[in-house]
Amino acid sequence: MANLTINGKQIIVPDGVTILDAARRNDIYIPTLCDDPRLEPHGGCRLCLIQVKGMPRPVTACTTPVTEGMEIETTNEQIERQRRTIVELLLSDHPNDCMICDKAGDCTLQELAYFYDIRSNRFVGERRQYTKKDQNPFIERDMEKCILCGKCVRVCDEIQGLGAIDVAGRGFTAKVSPAFEKDLNCEFCGQCVSICPTGALMGKQSVGKGRQKDVKEVETVCTYCGCGCNVTLHVSRNEVVRVTSRPDTINEGWLCVKGRFGYSFINIPARLTTPLIKKDGKFVPASWDEALDLIAEKLGAIKEKHGPDAIGGLSSARCTNEENYLFQKFIRAGIGTNNVDHCARY
Amino acid sequence: MTNSMAEIENNDVLFIIGSNTKENHPIVALKMIKAKRKGAKIIIADPRRVPMVRFADIWLQHKPGTDVALLNGMMHVIVKEGLIKKDFISSMTEGFDDEFRKNIDEYTPEAVSKITGVPAELIVKAARLYAGSDKAGIYYTMGITQHAHGTENVFSVANLALLTGNLGKESAGVNPLRGQNNVQGATDMGCISNSYPGYQRVTIPAIREKFEALWKVKLSDKEGLTATEMLPAAEKGVIKALYIMGENPIISDPDVAHTTKALKALDFLVVQDIFMTETAELADVVLPASSFAEKVGTFTNTERRVQRVRRAVNSPGSAMKDSLIIMELSKRMGYEMSYHHTVEIFREIGQAWPAMAGMSYARLEDGGLQWPCPTNDHPGTQFLFKGGFPRGKGRFSLVKYKQSVELTDKDYPFILTTGRQLFQYHTGSMTRRVKPINAVSPEAYVEINPEDAKRLAIVDGKQVKVSSRRGSIIAKARVSKWPNAGVIFIPFHFKEAAANVLTSSTSLDPLSKIPSFKVSAVRIEKA
Incomplete structure (x- = not known):
């Protein structure tokens, strides 16, 4: 010590x-x-x-x-003066469009400008101008907002082990880029997005869906593989608009492409919204009472005629422990058979 | 997993066999990369050049289905060179007898090399590296289990760990990585045909009586059918009705034609899901359920950690919570299950299974707890088998290499192995409905070695037809050095070219009843 x-x-x-x-x-x-x-x-x-x-x-x-x-x-005064100058220099080559930036309210650079009360800038001059051309479907890259802190480059190399991006060019023309300035084509884990201190890297699906002050954060667990990553669902108007993860979790805040960007299925119109009963080969919407009564009647009749072992239940590795517990209890205690299993083998 | 995910970074040696970790358990892979950065050595045994191979010190590219030979070969070297942990074997294990040694004796590196296609010197190198570490972790997934001899593969893996004492301590163990968010929990909760919650056998009278008292009803004393047995039983008319909650067997189960036929043969099929899946389309009644973001409860991850799931949004339309649907139905069938909140179900789980008795929602609030956690003041169990095994001593199992059930021949000369890839998930019912994911991974493909492609005049990106004894599919060729010559790979996520059209529903492991997805004989030709 x-x-x-x-x-x-x-x-x-x-x-x-x-x-x-x-x-x-x-x-x-x-x-x-x-x-x-x-x-x-x-x-x-x-x-x-x-x-x-x-x-x-x-x-x-x-x-x-x-x-x-x-x-x-x-x-002390000298240190703070130096820091203020650094932030001022960064802002002198920044779009300063916080009013329309999705990162506003969750941006380290913006916080520092606020902290050092930088209203005007002594270093007005040429600004970098880049066209946003990246066609990848996940990550919005606005290199004009990049402050070249190198976090994205390092996370991709040190944590993800990929090295999909690096700093290309020198001095004023330096920018973070995939090889040969091609479009990003990587594992799309989005660790870079999660670690970017400005609005230079954003999840494309989240753009325009609401900024940090308008979202409610809900801590839960990812629905995909068995790693059990802790995710924070950002919810705005009953819609999940972004997924992040806290650094103090078993997954250390890191996620994969599915966990971070694979959430839009929750809200899409293709979701089933009403019970359906097949009549003459076609599904017809039904009430819950109709559907449940029909199932109870059919299963009851089969149990009566052929015994409980003529019925089987397949439960789900997607569902919670509580639901799985209830499901097997229903099959074992309610129906009376041990014909219950799930997809552990597939 | 016997260990925890956090222990991975402190492994000295990682032996990854039959796991495409970077694509299928991406966050576990990050911990492996962290271990590598801290100086760990990585051995990978995989028939494909999976992305983790880039981080490997030794890569053993064995033929699909030859894991037992490979593992026995490594054990042969370890025994011969005196690298076994004698103290551990004598105090903690049984079955390391002459017969076991005699069996291992046959698997010389040279003999194993002939079976597996792995150079003998690499087998020796891998054996020395693994046995030389007392902080070695084995990581495996379906590459080990999805074989007609999957159970024997797992026994072999356990033998290797027992031989070197790499079990029952921190950062050393046998770690199957579970593939679905709550597949561990579903199994723990008794959604398996032979056990009540907590792996308590339905055939043991004392256990049955305990559950009869808890659930206040008479229970069946007969083991049920597994999923892989239910479908053939449906085809034969033994099973008349199936209730499927959140599963899509048409895409996930072997032999799509057989699965379809079996489900169509049912008198009555109920599917409860969040989407109109390929399976739901065959149902008589479809019930709209809730996604993970719409409910309260717990998931158990691959390291046995029970974690809280919290509601973020409301379900669409009149979709209901799965638990409420089951309760409503059960009531209508004359067995009342009444809980006012999921926490009451969770408490009952604690009554049913001592390993979760010490957990409560309040205790899970901050990062969850790993079972076993038997009492309210128990901190949970970071790694298993500290100081002993549940059965007493760890048992060596004598395992002999067997050829896969389905062999290649003149008509079907290629070995097909199936699996997942990074972007899509399982049957695709969720990820294929996520636009950006489908944009980068829109369709199935057939990975084929350049040598084979050249010989068959197959061109990268052009359609090929792959046929097995069950059926055929058409998909684009992806000419790639990932598989060895003679082996092809197809991801199973895509209904338009479902890999499971080709796989067999009859070559099951006799004990676990798992299908042999990793070895099917197929033919490939230009479409």
Whole structure:
């Protein structure tokens, strides 16, 4: 363990953690745009510059490990002036169209502009102009909003193990791009979307469906494979408009293409909305009473005539434990047969 | 899984056999990649060059259906080179006797190489790597189980773990990855023909009496039919009515023609689902149910973790919660099941199965709990078999390699293996209705090795006809080095070219009754 002080406060943290990590553990805020605790330290955005007593220049909190006896200052006039300038420079090459941006209200860059009260900009000049040409069906890429923090590049490489994108070009023309500036053609996991601190990467299906302040968040579990990823359903007007996941879950906030982008089936018109009874080979809408009475009558008659073992039930790996429990109880106790199974073999 | 997902990153060695993890369990794969970044070694045994192979130190490309030979071959090396964990074997296991050794003795790397097509030196290398670690995890899925000898494959996997003591501790174990969100839970809850909730056999009188008391009714003492037995029974007229909740056997079950015939032979078919599936179309009555986003309850994931499911939206139209439908129907059939809230059902599950008795919705609030969790103050079980096995000692099973039931011949010279791919899910009833997903993955394809394609003048992207003894389908060829020569792969999600038209409903594992989806003999030709 290492003893150190941050802003005059004595703290003890495990050896080897970074200054940023030490600060977070003690609820001391250091702004950052390029850091995520789940990725390797990067030191790109320079917002987390802090001063350490005895060091000649400010250092990045995200890449500097703590040492015994360190005296750290995370905020003072000089540091804040530097940070404000960095944010100002980023905004000087940004569309600043928060009014129509889907990310508004959930955007780190916007928060920093608010925090540093940046109304005018000393660095007005040329802005990057890119056409949005990506034809992929999942991820909207607006490179004019990109601040080149590199999180998307790193998450794709370090976490997803894919490396579908990288920074191409240098200086003013640098941008995040798939190989040869082609359209994105990857696993479409959307980890990049989940980690982007601005509106540069968005889920296409969510665009225009409501911003963060208008959604209700519901914590639940993904409906696809058996990993059991924790998902947050973003609901607006009885519609799931976006799926995200919290970093403090078994899946560490990561999802796959199905979990993150495969949700629109919930709301589509093809959903069954009424019981149907087949009459002369055609389905006819029926009331619940009609349908359930018919089933009870038919199953009852078959049980009467052929015994309970002439009836079988197939339950569902899609359904909940409670529903599965009830289903087998109904077949075993209600019908009277052990002919109950589900799709575990397929 | 005997271990937990969080333990994966601390494995020294990962042995992935018969699992296309990156496509089918993407988040487990991320944990494997994390382990790799931390220095772990990865062995993959798979007939296809699955995406995880990119991260593998050793890739064993064995012929489909030769897993037992491969595993016995690895054990041969481990025994011969004295890499077995003697202490563990003597204190924790039984059955490691002369007969077992004699059997293993036959599987020399050279002999195994002939059966599997894997170079002998790779078998030796893999065996040494796995046995050299005391934090080795085995990960498998349907590539191991979906064979006419699937149970024996699983026994072999267990033998390997027992031989090296890689079981019953953190970051070392045998980890089947479950393929559906609540397939673990459905099995736990007793939706299997031989057991009540919690794997308690219906044929044991004391257990039956316990459930008769809990459910206040006389219960049948006869084991039921499995899903794979119900359909043939329907065809024969033994089963007259089926009630199918949230399943689509027309696409998921082997031999579509047989499944269709069997369901049509029924006097009465009820399907309860959220969409008009291919199976629902054959029903006499279709009941509109609720999706996962519309209900309250719990799912149990692959690591035995029971987690809360919460309602986000209302169901469309007059669609009802599945639990309410069952209760309403049961009442009409004279057996009243009355619960005011799902939490009451959950409490009853705890009464039925001690392994979940310590769980409550309140305790599950924050991240869920892993069974067994028998008491209110039990923290749940991160990994299984710490300090022993439920049956006492871990038993070695003598397993001999058997050829697959369905062999290739002059007329059907290719081995077809089926499975899922990344974008689509299972029978596609959900994902095929999601536009962007269907845009990137619109249709079925037939993966074929370039060598075979050249020989048969098959061109990438052009239609081919694939036929088996059951039927034939037409789909686009995808010429790819993923499968070896002689092997083709078709994903089973697509109804227009349903892979299960080709598979067999009769070559089942005698014990588990699982179909052998991973080995069917087929012919392929230009369409």
